[in-house]
Amino acid sequence: MPARQPYLVNNSMTGTNVYKQYLQQQQAEEFPERPGQPVCSYFLRTGDCKFKSNCKYHHPKTQTAVFPSCTL
Template sequence: MSEEKFPERPGEPECSYYLRTGNCYLKQNCKYHHPKNITPSEPQCTLNDKGLPLRPGQAICPHYSRFGICRSGPTCKFDHFT
């Protein structure tokens, strides 16, 4: 399995999504800088068995409730019931 490579564009603004998640859905098409060796910020909440945030009191993640997966992963602002 090959490691995904994201474009490094020194001098351009950093990709905020990449900095939060360590991933970028635009991959090579993204116009922003993707610095090497970043560590995505850890969510400050409990995670369910799928690694998604449990946020009691927040709305249920619409994508998760419909498909059982979440596009935003551990950085999602919604609740992911178990």
């Protein structure tokens, strides 16, 4: 009987982070980009906005929440 070939799995998803892609897509749908409008200050501070897609302000995708430095 010939030797059995090893079972190989070709998983093309191993190099990508599916959850991260999902979060980016969800953020794009929830927080609208409105170039020319003032930036949503709450979104800049927290990375969230309670108005989501109804907010009239700009939510830049490249901007991350800025947390104040706290020293004790």
